[in-house]
Amino acid sequence: MKPHHPKPQGRRALGCLVCLIGTLVWGPRAFARGKPEPPAPAPEALTIVSRVGDHEYTVAFPEAPRRAVSCSHFTTEMLLTLGLEERMVGVAWMDNEVLPEFKAALDTIPILSDRYPSQEVLIEAAPDFITGWASAFTEKNFPPAFLEQNDIALYLPRLEYLGATMDTVYQDFTLLGKIFQVEAKATQVVRDLKEAIQAVHEKTASFEPVTVFVYDSGESAPYTAGNSLPSDLIRLAGGRNLYAEEPKKWLTVQWESVVAQNPDWIIVMQYQSDKEASQKIAFLKESDLTKDLTAVQEERILVMGLADLTGGPRNPRAVETMARHFHPEGFR
Numbered sequence: 001m002k003p004h005h006p007k008p009q010g011r012r013a014l015g016c017l018v019c020l021i022g023t024l025v026w027g028p029r030a031f032a033r034g035k036p037e038p039p040a041p042a043p044e045a046l047t048i049v050s051r052v053g054d055h056e057y058t059v060a061f062p063e064a065p066r067r068a069v070s071c072s073h074f075t076t077e078m079l080l081t082l083g084l085e086e087r088m089v090g091v092a093w094m095d096n097e098v099l100p101e102f103k104a105a106l107d108t109i110p111i112l113s114d115r116y117p118s119q120e121v122l123i124e125a126a127p128d129f130i131t132g133w134a135s136a137f138t139e140k141n142f143p144p145a146f147l148e149q150n151d152i153a154l155y156l157p158r159l160e161y162l163g164a165t166m167d168t169v170y171q172d173f174t175l176l177g178k179i180f181q182v183e184a185k186a187t188q189v190v191r192d193l194k195e196a197i198q199a200v201h202e203k204t205a206s207f208e209p210v211t212v213f214v215y216d217s218g219e220s221a222p223y224t225a226g227n228s229l230p231s232d233l234i235r236l237a238g239g240r241n242l243y244a245e246e247p248k249k250w251l252t253v254q255w256e257s258v259v260a261q262n263p264d265w266i267i268v269m270q271y272q273s274d275k276e277a278s279q280k281i282a283f284l285k286e287s288d289l290t291k292d293l294t295a296v297q298e299e300r301i302l303v304m305g306l307a308d309l310t311g312g313p314r315n316p317r318a319v320e321t322m323a324r325h326f327h328p329e330g331f332r
Contacts, residue, residue: 046178050156052137057144059153064181069125071116071132071142073098074310075157078173079131080105081189081313082182090125092117093133095271096305099313116141122152129153129179134160155179159311162249165232166197169311189313196316197236200323203330204238210264210326212239213295214309217269218252219283226251230267230309237322238330239265255289265326266295268303277303300325 045062068088070076073095079088080098085105090112098106112121116136130152136142137156147154155175158168170190177186212234214225224243225231231244242261243253266284270277281301284290295301302325308318324331 048155048175048179050154051161052134052144052154052156055144057154059155061153061179065129065153065179067125067127068129068131068180069112069122069127071130071136072157072310073307074159074312075131076106077102077307077312077314078157078176082173082176082180082185084180084182085109087180089127090117090122093136095310096307119146123150127152129155131155131157131176157311159229160249162247163227164229164249164311166193166229166236166315168229169193169315172311193313193316197319200316200320201236201238204236204323204327207238207327207330209235209238209240211242211261212265212267212326213242213258213261213263214267215269215280215284216250217280219287221252221254222258223250223252225249225309229311233309233315233319234267234322237319238326239322259289259293262294264295265300265302266293267309267322268301269309270303270305 045060047058047060049056049058051057064087066087068079068084069090069092070079070088071092073093076088076091076094077099079085080102085108088109090110091106092111092113093115094111110125112125117125119142122130122142128151130136130142130147131154134156137144137147137154142152144154157172158164158175159172161168170193173186173190173193174183177183177189214230214234216223216225225241226243226246226248228249231241234241235244242258242263243251268277268280268284281303284293284296284301290296302322304318304321305314308314308321
């Protein structure tokens with residue numbers, strides 16, 4: 001597949017983005033009064049706009065990608081959920097262990113790097129499509145101009161935009177289904193996710209939301225979730241993230257702010273190892289800054305993998321896990 005990448009036009013020029021002009025396809029001729037029918041118009045190629053930084057890029061997909069690379073854990077599991085392992089030629093930046101149901105499929109796909117592969121490694125994999133974290137598409141890694149030069153179609157998940165919610169997860173699955181021409185599968189995945197999430201949310205909706213602090217990292221000043229998907233997952237589980245209204249997806253705050261709000265629960269983010277999460281919990285219990293927090297004193301600390309709080313097939317299980325801790329009375 002040879003994608004079409006126009007140059008960035010800026011946000012105000014979205015209406016002027018270039019569209020692909022397809023080659024006319026002539027249909028069978030039927031004669032009436034000696035004149036052939038006019039040629040059937042070619043179907044319009046799918047075009048997807050991705051906003052990278054301050055620019056928007058339109059990419060045309062005249063056919064489904066055949067050699068995809070995923071540069072985030074959540075997009076890897078999304079593609080595997082859609083049954084696309086045979087069209088994946090590389091993955092990178094896996095945050096946690098892959099779900100057991102995907103292990104056999106993942107074992108057939110090359111792991112290009114623990115973090116981001118070099119441009120040379122990416123080119124060697126010969127992809128025609130790439131997706132992943134927004135940071136994958138910075139100048140340091142694979143900027144849109146580099147992808148255009150190498151005929152690699154870009155899709156930046158809507159989950160990487162400010163204000164992502166579960167509706168954004170559904171949108172990403174739907175768009176990936178269109179891109180890879182597996183729309184029926186994507187529709188079923190979205191339906192199943194909605195039903196599972198709704199079943200949990202109904203059990204917590206009548207309770208007063210608990211307050212929640214997401215502790216990702218940092219001892220002198222904590223790094224936490226803002227206006228991004230984790231906040232919506234917490235809401236669906238019957239909670240309220242302390243920093244859900246901040247104008248950033250993730251942000252650094254001050255411990256004094258956390259202490260002043262004294263959250264009911266603390267979610268500790270876990271990456272590859274249990275040891276790393278244990279070290280964060282030990283800090284919370286030993287630091288003069290945090291040891292007197294009610295959540296710490298009453299051991300209302302919940303460990304969640306980053307992959308659980310990013311978009312994909314894990315979301316219903318993550319919401320249920322949080323809900324059972326926040327509101328156990330709803331599950332009796």
